[in-house]
Amino acid sequence: MTVQHDSSVYERIQAGERFQELRRRHRSWAFPMTVAFLVWYLLYVLMSGFARDFMSTRLFGHFNVALLFGILQFVSTFLITWLYSRHAAAKLDPIADELRAEEEAK
Amino acid sequence: MSHEALSTILFLIFVAGTLGITFWASRNTKTAADYYAGGRSFSGLQNGLAIGGDYMSAASFLGIAGIIALSGYDGFLYSIGFLVAWLVALLLVAELMRNSGKFTMADVLAFRMSPRPVRTAAGVSTIVVSIFYLLAQMVGAGALVGLLLGIHSEAGKIWTIIAVGLLMIIYVVFGGMKGTTWVQIVKAVLLMAGAALVTLIVLGKFGFNLSGLLGEAATQSGKGEAFLQPGLKYGTEAQGIAGKIDLISLGLALVLGTAGLPHILIRFYTVPTARDARKSVQWGIGIIGVFYLLTLVLGFGAAALVGSKAIAEQDKAGNTAAPQLAQKAGEILFGELGGTILLAVIAAVAFATILAVVAGLTLASSSSFAHDLYAHVFKRGTATERQEVVVARIAAFVIGAISIALSIFAQSLNVAFLVALAFAVAASGNLPAILFSLFWKRFNTAGAVSAIYAGLIASVVLVFFSPVVSGAPTSMFPDSDWHWFPLSNPGILSIPIGFLAGYIGTILSKEYNAAKYAEIEVRSLTGLGAEKAAKH
Numbered sequence: 346m347t348v349q350h351d352s353s354v355y356e357r358i359q360a361g362e363r364f365q366e367l368r369r370r371h372r373s374w375a376f377p378m379t380v381a382f383l384v385w386y387l388l389y390v391l392m393s394g395f396a397r398d399f400m401s402t403r404l405f406g407h408f409n410v411a412l413l414f415g416i417l418q419f420v421s422t423f424l425i426t427w428l429y430s431r432h433a434a435a436k437l438d439p440i441a442d443e444l445r446a447e448e449e450a451k
Numbered sequence: 452m453s454h455e456a457l458s459t460i461l462f463l464i465f466v467a468g469t470l471g472i473t474f475w476a477s478r479n480t481k482t483a484a485d486y487y488a489g490g491r492s493f494s495g496l497q498n499g500l501a502i503g504g505d506y507m508s509a510a511s512f513l514g515i516a517g518i519i520a521l522s523g524y525d526g527f528l529y530s531i532g533f534l535v536a537w538l539v540a541l542l543l544v545a546e547l548m549r550n551s552g553k554f555t556m557a558d559v560l561a562f563r564m565s566p567r568p569v570r571t572a573a574g575v576s577t578i579v580v581s582i583f584y585l586l587a588q589m590v591g592a593g594a595l596v597g598l599l600l601g602i603h604s605e606a607g608k609i610w611t612i613i614a615v616g617l618l619m620i621i622y623v624v625f626g627g628m629k630g631t632t633w634v635q636i637v638k639a640v641l642l643m644a645g646a647a648l649v650t651l652i653v654l655g656k657f658g659f660n661l662s663g664l665l666g667e668a669a670t671q672s673g674k675g676e677a678f679l680q681p682g683l684k685y686g687t688e689a690q691g692i693a694g695k696i697d698l699i700s701l702g703l704a705l706v707l708g709t710a711g712l713p714h715i716l717i718r719f720y721t722v723p724t725a726r727d728a729r730k731s732v733q734w735g736i737g738i739i740g741v742f743y744l745l746t747l748v749l750g751f752g753a754a755a756l757v758g759s760k761a762i763a764e765q766d767k768a769g770n771t772a773a774p775q776l777a778q779k780a781g782e783i784l785f786g787e788l789g790g791t792i793l794l795a796v797i798a799a800v801a802f803a804t805i806l807a808v809v810a811g812l813t814l815a816s817s818s819s820f821a822h823d824l825y826a827h828v829f830k831r832g833t834a835t836e837r838q839e840v841v842v843a844r845i846a847a848f849v850i851g852a853i854s855i856a857l858s859i860f861a862q863s864l865n866v867a868f869l870v871a872l873a874f875a876v877a878a879s880g881n882l883p884a885i886l887f888s889l890f891w892k893r894f895n896t897a898g899a900v901s902a903i904y905a906g907l908i909a910s911v912v913l914v915f916f917s918p919v920v921s922g923a924p925t926s927m928f929p930d931s932d933w934h935w936f937p938l939s940n941p942g943i944l945s946i947p948i949g950f951l952a953g954y955i956g957t958i959l960s961k962e963y964n965a966a967k968y969a970e971i972e973v974r975s976l977t978g979l980g981a982e983k984a985a986k987h
Contacts, residue, residue: 355970358979367976372890375542383706386535390702393528393681394695401680406662407669411524411681418531419740425538426736433729441977448979 358444367440374432382425389414454778455600457795465641465803466618469634473622476630482985483836486627486843487554487818488720490985495727497636499734502718504635505811506533506709506735507642507742509591509804510870515743516776517769519750520762523668523678525685526750528698530743532705537739539710539882541732546725547889547975548716553982555815556716556881557823560888563967564896567828572903574823576880577713579907580873581816582854584714585809587869589615589858591770592805598771599798609859615805616855622810623817623847627840628721631810638800638807639738645800646745649773649793652780653752664748667755678754697938701871704942708874711881714815723984749773756780768867774798813854817847864927868919868939872910875942879949880906887953889975892968894957901956906949913941 358364392400393411400411480486493501508514511533518526552558557573592615593608602611622630657664665679672678682688686698709715719728753762753776765771774797781793821843826834834842883902887894914920919939922932974980 353966355973355979356966358973358977359969364973364977368972371976379539379542382535382538386531386706387699387702389531390528390699394686394698397680397682401676407665407676407679408662409679412527412665412679415524415527415531418535419744422535422538422736423740426541426733429542430729430733437976438726444973444977445979 354448358448361444363440364444367437367444370436370440374429374436378425378429382421385421386418389418452791454791454795454798457791458600458798461795461799462802465637465799466806469637469803469806470621472633472637473626473630476627476633477625480627480629483554483822483840484982484985485629486840487822488717488982489628489632491721491723491982492984493632493721493727493731495722495730496734497632498718498722498727498731499738500639501632501635501721502715502731502735503643503738503742504637504639504807505714505718506739507639507804508588508808508870509595509801510587510867511743512642512646512746512804513595513770513773513801514768514867516746516749516753516773517762517766517771518684519747520753520757520772520776521672521759521769522684523672523674523751523754524681525683527747528681528685528702529705530746532702533709534736534740534743536706536709537732537736539707540715541729541736543889544710544716544885545719545728545732548885549719549722549725549728550978550981551889551971551975552720554717554720554822555819556713556885557819559971560884560899561823561827562888562971563964564888564899565962567831569896569899570823570827572900573881573884574819574828576876576903576907577819577823578816578850579911580713580876580881581812582850582857583869583876584712584873585812585816585854586858586861587866587873588805588809588812589854590862590864590866592802592809593858593862595770595801595805598766599774599801608862612858612862613855615802615809616851616858618806619809619813620848620851622806623813623851624844627843628717628814631807631814632718632721634810635807638803641800642804643738643742643745645777645797646742646749646773649777649780649797650745650748650752652784653748653756653776656756656780656783664751664755668751671756672754672759674759693937696943697940700938700940700943703946704871704875704878704940707878707882707942707946709877711877711885712873713819713877713881714811716885717815717818720982725978725981746773749776752776752780756783774801809854813847813851816850817843820846820850865925866927868914868927871940872914875910875914875940875945876907878906878942879910879945880904882946883950883953887957889971891957893963894953895960895962895964897960897962898953898955898957902949902953905952906945909945909948910941913938913945917941 402410557570560569593612596611597603669678686695753772756779757775777797778790778794782790825842826839880903916936922934
């Protein structure tokens with residue numbers, strides 16, 4: 346079921362320019378974004394623990410900053426999910442498909 | 452007809468339907484890839500629903516709604532951690548894992564390392580994490596039957612645990628991944644539909660005025676505006692600084708644990724390509740996110756319409772908030788009969804929820820036992836596919852039986868902390884091993900083994916000596932006291948310990964295989980050489 350490739354094939358592809366570009370595009374997007382959403386989430390948890398007066402500020406009606414901040418965590422999660430799918434489809438999939446197709450055609 | 456009888460009938464219909472699916476699936480399960488990974492033939496949407504079904508446990512449905520209904524805002528902190536965690540899985544783990552692994556979490560680690568020590572460590576960790584999680588769910592099921600079906604006798608609880616355990620064993624032994632996945636899909640649809648229906652009725656009652664709902668919840672909770680603000684349950688001002696550090700520790704384990712939970716990770720193998728794995732996580736995030744927004748309305752709705760006092764009278768932990776609200780919502784729309792029907796529906800959905808989650812956990816742990824420990828550690832890779840699947844089925848039976856026995860033993864103990872502990876072990880041991888394997892060139896066997904054991908042992912030891920096990924009225928053993936660690940959640944210490952152990956273990960060992968790293972890197976990013984879907 347699984348096609349076995351000689352290990353030298355992988356080293357050759359790894360050394361190639363297009364693979365290096367794929368790797369760079371994946372990491373340079375995913376790593377900073379991971380740091381960003383973790384910091385954003387930790388900020389929320391920290392403020393829930395240590396900035397309760399600010400979190401309790403009423404915005405309108407009974408709706409306060411804590412609820413808004415919580416809802417924004419949902420919004421940012423959905424947004425990052427959508428941005429990643431766009432990034433992957435435009436910048437990652439074409440190179441990955443090309444490299445795989447070339448090798449499988451051999 | 453009483454709501455208990457109706458609940459039981461609805462639940463039996465669910466059981467009959469899912470058993471039918473299981474036997475259909477068993478006829479279509481022939482190869483190891485069928486049994487472990489459902490033939491890798493599920494679509495992104497199907498697997499996304501199954502991810503929701505696997506993840507949205509009774510603890511997160513009844514538990515979070517209950518915490519919100521009794522302690523207000525703080526329940527929301529839990530759901531946010533559970534949701535944001537999926538971004539780690541989406542950005543760093545799901546696709547790369549689908550491309551480089553085969554059946555279990557250990558496959559990714561064993562790829563470029565000495566297979567026996569790494570598979571032993573990952574297998575042990577998988578089984579420990581899954582059993583912790585399993586116990587919490589099964590003991591919860593025993594408690595729920597009393598609340599939902601009015602069976603309060605000890606014998607009733609024990610028979611419920613046995614029945615849930617037997618059903619889960621049947622799903623896994625006969626249906627394998629295919630049967631389990633369909634049970635989770637059906638459950639996810641029922642749970643979403645039930646939660647959405649009750650939410651709509653609640654919002655309608657308040658004329659879709661969210662602020663009005665919040666105001667009424669604050670009033671009926673007896674706690675006023677504080678009910679809408681953080682601090683009533685986690686890190687209360689009375690607990691001082693330790694309570695607040697505990698809150699951060701919990702948050703860390705929740706956000707980093709998901710992408711290290713073995714029963715979640717093996718879901719990525721059930722789809723044909725990495726792109727489908729990505730799609731399934733996107734669907735999963737959408738479904739889980741909407742679900743937690745619904746539980747927010749359910750929790751505040753229960754406080755507003757049922758009242759925190761009436762909920763706490765039924766169950767101190769608030770687990771009956773959602774069913775009680777369902778009854779109220781049914782009454783609002785259709786009078787008393789409507790209340791009975793909706794309560795029965797939600798109670799049946801709650802049981803379906805438990806079944807789907809425990810089946811996923813049993814599958815993950817038995818797969819790891821058969822594929823990692825039996826086939827690769829004991830048999831050193833000489834076992835045939837057929838032998839492996841037979842062992843996996845026996846393991847599912849044995850692990851199921853052990854869980855039933857342990858749950859019966861633990862049913863009078865407070866074991867709710869086990870879910871948080873499972874997340875802590877996953878974040879401290881499994882996650883560093885997986886991330887280093889996928890992204891760190893220098894990483895090696897010593898590093899992987901150190902990360903997993905250090906993370907696992909640190910989490911378990913710290914929790915053992917924490918107030919959740921002894922020394923507090925809410926402890927597992929409230930009458931003894933051997934605690935010295937002040938926090939209920941070990942994450943803030945155990946997660947750095949796991950990552951650090953992975954780093955130190957790696958640099959102390961000279962092992963390094965450039966060719967294997969090239970292979971995992973190219974394979975994980977391009978899918979070249981990845982396992983293909985089965986053709987039926």
